[in-house]
Amino acid sequence: MSVRVRFAPSPTGYLHVGGLRTALYNYLFARHHGGKCILRIEDTDRTRFVEGATENLISSLRWAGVEFDESPEKGGDYGSYIQSERFELYRKYAQELLDRDAAYYAFDTAEELDAMRERMQNAGIAPRYDRTVMRNQYTLGEVETKRLLAEDAQRVIRLKVPLAGEVRFDDIVRGTITVPARDVDDQILLKSDNFPTYHLANIVDDHLMAITHVIRGEEWLPSTPKHVLLYDALGWERPKFAHLPLLLNPDKSKLSKRQGDVAVEDYREKGYFKETMVNFVALLGWNPSADREIFSMQELIDSFKLEKVNKAGAVFDIQKLDWMNGEYLRSKPLDELTEQFLPMAQHAGFTASKEYMCDVVGLLRERVTKLNEIPAFGTYMFTAPTEFEEEYKAKFWTPAMAEPIQELAKRLEASDFAADTINAVAKDYAKESGIKVGVFMNLLRLAVTGKSVGASMIHTMEILGKQESINRIAYFLKAQE
RNA sequence: GGUCCCAUAGACUAAUGGUUAGGUCACCACCCUUUCAAGGUGGCUGUACGGGUUCAAAUCCCGUUGGGAUCACCA
Numbered sequence: 001m002s003v004r005v006r007f008a009p010s011p012t013g014y015l016h017v018g019g020l021r022t023a024l025y026n027y028l029f030a031r032h033h034g035g036k037c038i039l040r041i042e043d044t045d046r047t048r049f050v051e052g053a054t055e056n057l058i059s060s061l062r063w064a065g066v067e068f069d070e071s072p073e074k075g076g077d078y079g080s081y082i083q084s085e086r087f088e089l090y091r092k093y094a095q096e097l098l099d100r101d102a103a104y105y106a107f108d109t110a111e112e113l114d115a116m117r118e119r120m121q122n123a124g125i126a127p128r129y130d131r132t133v134m135r136n137q138y139t140l141g142e143v144e145t146k147r148l149l150a151e152d153a154q155r156v157i158r159l160k161v162p163l164a165g166e167v168r169f170d171d172i173v174r175g176t177i178t179v180p181a182r183d184v185d186d187q188i189l190l191k192s193d194n195f196p197t198y199h200l201a202n203i204v205d206d207h208l209m210a211i212t213h214v215i216r217g218e219e220w221l222p223s224t225p226k227h228v229l230l231y232d233a234l235g236w237e238r239p240k241f242a243h244l245p246l247l248l249n250p251d252k253s254k255l256s257k258r259q260g261d262v263a264v265e266d267y268r269e270k271g272y273f274k275e276t277m278v279n280f281v282a283l284l285g286w287n288p289s290a291d292r293e294i295f296s297m298q299e300l301i302d303s304f305k306l307e308k309v310n311k312a313g314a315v316f317d318i319q320k321l322d323w324m325n326g327e328y329l330r331s332k333p334l335d336e337l338t339e340q341f342l343p344m345a346q347h348a349g350f351t352a353s354k355e356y357m358c359d360v361v362g363l364l365r366e367r368v369t370k371l372n373e374i375p376a377f378g379t380y381m382f383t384a385p386t387e388f389e390e391e392y393k394a395k396f397w398t399p400a401m402a403e404p405i406q407e408l409a410k411r412l413e414a415s416d417f418a419a420d421t422i423n424a425v426a427k428d429y430a431k432e433s434g435i436k437v438g439v440f441m442n443l444l445r446l447a448v449t450g451k452s453v454g455a456s457m458i459h460t461m462e463i464l465g466k467q468e469s470i471n472r473i474a475y476f477l478k479a480q481e
Numbered sequence: 482g483g484u485c486c487c488a489u490a491g492a493c494u495a496a497u498g499g500u501u502a503g504g505u506c507a508c509c510a511c512c513c514u515u516u517c518a519a520g521g522u523g524g525c526u527g528u529a530c531g532g533g534u535u536c537a538a539a540u541c542c543c544g545u546u547g548g549g550a551u552c553a554c555c556a
Contacts, residue, residue: 010556045555110554117553126483126552156554174486183484183552191554198556222485222551245487252548283493283505290495291504310487310494313549317492320506330519367518392516426515441515453517 003035005213007061007068008202010042011053014263015060017316018217018247018255021281025244026215027066028282028304038209039071041082044201046193054082060264064274065297070209078209083201090196093204093234094157094189102233103189106136107148107155129158129186157190159199159226159233167225172213172242173309179225187226199223203230206239215242215306218313219254242306245285246313255316267321271370273332276325284314294327326369337361341371348375350382359463363455378454381464384472385450388479392452396442402477404433405443409473417466419458426458447476 007023009015015023030037039061041054058073070076080086097103106129108116116134117127131138136158137145148155162181170176189200196204206214221243231238247255255262261270267277279295288295288303295303329337338358345357352360361371364378408429415421426444430437441457448469454460461469 008556012556042556048555113554121482124482128483128552154554177485179485185552188554193554195554197554202556217550218486219550220556225485243486246550248549250492254550280493285493287494287504289504293493293505312487314494315492317506320493323506326519366520436515438515445516451516455516455518457515 001212003030003033003213004038004209004211005030005035005215006038006040006206006209006211007066008040008042008205008216009057010045010048011050011057012048013050013053013056014265015057016255016262017264017267017277017281018262019057020060020064020066020264020277021247021284022215022217022244023061023066024064024278024282024300025286025304025306025309027068028301029213029215029306030069031301032304035212036069037067038076038078038211039068039081040205040209041072041084042198042201043082043084044195044198046084046195056265060268063268064264064278066278083196083205086201086205087195089208090201090204091190091194094196094200097159097189097230097233098157100233102160102229103157104131104137104160105145105149105155106131106134106158106186106188107140107153108135109154126183128183131158131160131186154192156188156192158186158188159229161186161226161229167228169224169228169238169241171221171224172240172306173245174221174243174311177221177224181225184225184229187223189230199226199230203227203234203236207231207234207236211239213240213242213306215244218243218246242309245310247281247284248313248315250315250317252313252315254313260316260318271372272321272325273328275328276321279328280321280324284316285310293324294331322369329365329369329371334358334362337365337371341374344372344375345382348379348382350375352382356463363459363463367453367455380449380451380454381460384468384475385448386475388446388450388476389452392442392446396439396446397480399480401435401439401443402480404429404435405440405447405473406477407433408440408444409470412461413466413470417462417469419456419462422458422461444473447473 005026007026009019027037039058043049054072068074070078070081072081094103112135116130120127133139140148161184165181166178167181167184168176168178187199188197190196224241228238249255249259251259261267264277278297278300282295282300283293286309288300335358338354338361341357341361342354345352360378360381361374364374368374368377408426411425411429412422415425426440427437430440444461445452445454445457448461448464
């Protein structure tokens with residue numbers, strides 16, 4: 001049977017980086033096996049619906065390069081791919097569960113349930129629906145149940161979990177997992193508004209969409225016994241499960257908004273490349289090689305193995321993310337980077353030719369980790385400095401240097417101003433004047449950029465051009481008088 | 482608290498039961514050098530603890546400790 005996997009987010013806002021990792025693993029697994037990867041929107045909770053969330057999710061996924069073979073946009077043979085358009089199906093299978101005595105009606109009110117939980121809490125037992133004492137078809141009897149149904153009383157349908165024995169299932173990442181049945185709750189399957197809960201909708205759709213492998217976050221592990229019971233009750237073959245380790249905050253808790261950015265779009269806006277995000281997140285919980293860190297999407301696909309996924313959670317370390325982005329920044333083709341840089345430069349109010357922009361990116365990408373840092377880092381490539389770092393100036397500048405600098409500028413002006421020439425002229429004059437080249441270079445940096453840090457000075461000047469550089473030196477000298 | 486999951490350095494990870502426990506980020510030093518980076522070289526730090534099984538354990542088993550997830554008419 002060919003592989004079919006799915007990424008099934010709930011449209012509650014944005015794509016979480018953990019969600020990206022889950023989607024990515026599904027995608028890698030499907031592509032590796034020549035199978036299909038499906039996107040399904042799980043919007044059964046009307047109260048949590050967020051306008052535009054689905055579109056946002058899809059656009060983040062598309063940006064990252066995770067593509068789906070079947071989705072709400074694309075359609076497919078197993079549609080609809082939006083759960084709110086499939087409600088009839090869930091009701092049908094809820095009825096079937098009822099018929100098979102694997103589920104039952106319950107009529108408890110919210111208050112009654114709260115009271116029950118409080119009682120159990122106080123008695124020191126784990127809150128769990130006790131169908132032998134609550135108001136449901138078993139305690140009420142057939143006649144009363146029929147009467148309540150006939151008058152359309154508020155009711156839900158619950159899963160009838162065995163009172164004894166154990167529930168067992170296999171997980172590709174974790175091996176066999178066994179849970180005492182008495183610890184599994186009689187989960188609500190169909191809410192009083194006739195909408196399904198996640199548990200019902202999820203297994204109905206996974207089955208109907210012929211999903212072969214359920215690859216999802218570890219937070220789902222505790223509810224998997226319920227899902228397994230549902231598959232069994234309906235006589236359906238269980239898919240294979242693979243629960244992925246969680247992405248963690250630095251303090252090891254589940255990655256959350258409280259402790260930093262979690263939305264993929266946040267990282268995108270901050271200037272991380274999609275290649276970085278995919279590469280980085282793929283290596284959180286899995287590693288295809290003992291001695292390599294940089295992988296293209298295709299390489300990830302080629303080597304992906306679910307069996308090699310780690311069990312332990314992984315801390316999302318921004319420092320390493322930054323390092324990786326720098327790697328991509330330095331290895332990507334310059335013209336591609338320039339295209340991406342153009343809007344950033346424009347936003348910063350910089351105007352220059354594309355060739356010049358390209359030179360600037362090529363020059364400064366060695367010094368930053370993200371493309372969008374260039375405008376702030378290298379403002380001087382577009383605007384002449386009017387202020388000069390005091391501390392830096394104090395270190396190299398003395399009035400006695402005015403003349404030598406002037407002389408050096410004069411000689412440079414007479415040259416062709418290529419980087420190598422600038423270097424040679426400066427060195428010659430240094431030897432001649434007995435002043436260290438370093439002093440000249442630092443002063444040129446101060447005069448031309450106003451800053452103490454930046455790229456190679458000779459290349460900076462070459463790109464700025466002779467006229468501009470000479471003007472800046474003159475301005476600096478004048479300002480010191 | 483119940484249930485379940487997990488445990489290689491500060492972080493991410495590699496290691497058919499047999500390696501001096503390897504790589505990457507971070508950190509430190511040195512080299513390069515014109516500042517800062519990048520790059521190069523070297524270094525620091527690790528199999529949570531205790532028992533077993535075995536000729537041999539990071540690896541298998543048990544326990545302890547620690548961490549995490551989850552316990553809704555949310556997904």
